[in-house]
Amino acid sequence: MRALIIILCVLLSSACFSRPISYVGGHTLMANSGSLTDNIYWHYTPNINYSVGLDYQRDKVSNEYFPSARFTYLINRKNTAKSQRNLYLKTGVGLNDSNNHFYSLAGDWETRRLFTSFSLKQSSGAGYDMFEQSVKVGVAPYLGDYGDLHTWLMVETKKNDLGNKRITYPVLRLFKGGALIEMSYHKKTDWDVHLMYRF
Amino acid sequence: MKNLLLLSLLISSTAIYAGHHEPHDMDSMHSHEGHIHNEMVNGKNIDVDAQRFDTFMIGIDNNAVAVVSVQGMVCDFCARGIEKTFGKDKRVSKIDVDLASGKVLLAFPVADDIDSADIRKKILNNGLNTTDIQIVGK
Numbered sequence: 001m002r003a004l005i006i007i008l009c010v011l012l013s014s015a016c017f018s019r020p021i022s023y024v025g026g027h028t029l030m031a032n033s034g035s036l037t038d039n040i041y042w043h044y045t046p047n048i049n050y051s052v053g054l055d056y057q058r059d060k061v062s063n064e065y066f067p068s069a070r071f072t073y074l075i076n077r078k079n080t081a082k083s084q085r086n087l088y089l090k091t092g093v094g095l096n097d098s099n100n101h102f103y104s105l106a107g108d109w110e111t112r113r114l115f116t117s118f119s120l121k122q123s124s125g126a127g128y129d130m131f132e133q134s135v136k137v138g139v140a141p142y143l144g145d146y147g148d149l150h151t152w153l154m155v156e157t158k159k160n161d162l163g164n165k166r167i168t169y170p171v172l173r174l175f176k177g178g179a180l181i182e183m184s185y186h187k188k189t190d191w192d193v194h195l196m197y198r199f
Numbered sequence: 200m201k202n203l204l205l206l207s208l209l210i211s212s213t214a215i216y217a218g219h220h221e222p223h224d225m226d227s228m229h230s231h232e233g234h235i236h237n238e239m240v241n242g243k244n245i246d247v248d249a250q251r252f253d254t255f256m257i258g259i260d261n262n263a264v265a266v267v268s269v270q271g272m273v274c275d276f277c278a279r280g281i282e283k284t285f286g287k288d289k290r291v292s293k294i295d296v297d298l299a300s301g302k303v304l305l306a307f308p309v310a311d312d313i314d315s316a317d318i319r320k321k322i323l324n325n326g327l328n329t330t331d332i333q334i335v336g337k
Contacts, residue, residue, distance in 0.1 A: 023280025024324035048326050079271025079328045081301055112273050112298060146296040150275050178279055198279060 019198075020072040020088055020106075021051045028053075028198045035190040036060055041070070049074045055092065067095040085109045090121075100125040113140050115152060132160040136171065149176045156184065245333055247302060255295045255304050262292050262306040263336035265313050269301050270328040278303075280325040288321075309336065 022028050022045040030041040037060060043053030050073045057066040070092040078085040087107045094100030104121035115138035123130045138154030154171035169186035180196040247266055255264070272278050278296045281303055285291045293306040303322075307313050319329045 019276055021326070023284060023326065026280055026283065048324055074326075077271075077326060079326075081270055081330075082273070084271040084273050084277065110273050143299070144275070146275055146278055146298050148275070175276060177275075180276065198276065199283075 020090065021045050021048065021074050022198055024048055026198060028196060030197075031195045032192070034192040043070065043072070065096075066100065068092045068100070069095060083109065083111045094125075097126065112143050114138070115140075115154065128162075130160050130162050132158060134158040138171070138173070147177065149174060245335060246300070247304070248297065248300065251295070251297060252304070255293065255306070259293050259306045261309050263309050263313060263334055265305040265307065265315075265318060266333045266335060267303040267305060267318060267322065267329055268331040269303055269322055270330055272296070272298060272301050272303075272327055274298070277325070277327065281322065281327075284321045284325060313337070 019028075020043070022043070024045055024047065026045050028043050028045075028051075032039045032041070037057050039055060039057035041053060041055040043051045045051040050071065053070040053072075055068045055070055057068075058064075059066065070090070072091075073089045074086065075089055076085075076087040085108070088105070089103070090106060091103045092101060102121055102123040104119055106117065106119040106121075108115070108117035110116075115136070117136045119132075119134045121132045121134075123132070134156060136154055136156040138152045140150065140152055142151070144150045152171075152173040154173060155168060156171050157166055157168040159166040167186055167188065169184050169189075171182060171184040173180065173182045175181070175196075178198040180194075180198075182194040182196075184192045186192075245266055252264075256262075269281075272281075275298065278298060281296055282294055285294050285303075285305060290307055290311050291305050292308060293304075295304040297303070305318065313334055315332045315334075318332055322329045
């Protein structure tokens, strides 16, 4: 049971936030609240090719805490006049127990109107290994100017090799200035809310 | 007395004209009839939204403007760092980010040198690429 909870913690904490690397010298603070876990994640970008961060999770069921260190490396980025494409390598290791760790390959492609991303993630912990894949697509119903409220309507689908069931759910992303909120809903996991602030 | 009044009027009208004329060099940067589109810098047209440029120039008459063409600036979040980064540069008097055109306008006091290499480096530190920089008003 505990292993399952840890898995769910890891699974939920992997919620796909855009831009895991900020601008040089930039800090990003994220908070997530779901039905099973709450977590706070901070990362700092010392170089445009990578970011380092700390994640702190609380399991709502067992009331246990899982702090971890994270590292994200930008493998490749392609900028064009109308789009940006990124490929990232992400890793994380538990600070209480280094047996809890993950690594993932994630990518995104975005224009002002369209967004797509994918993630392949291998998580390991005491007594379990899990491989998860996810894809997210989105569309901006209107094109806001710099400083406006921006809205994205998205759909995300996930599947892992434990449950081997695909779940698909809608995601609403809103952001303005340095603040972002993302909400998703699935009948099994209920509401999931993510907040992000970049400074 | 009448001559004195006429002389005063002549001097003051000259001063008013001079005062009006002095910023006219800077006024030539303004679009007025949208001619910022036709203005040439280093043999290339400046492709900037005229109304946006005029709005940007309000309150910064004695400034030159770097028109920076940026690739990858597809979302507000990507561009947020540009404002943060250039906002820390005390030489930069005003910043405008236009997501639609992929242009960043940076105003510098006319007396200051504009370092294109530094602008490119700062844009790159935001994960974006600079394709062109045109300086208007120098």
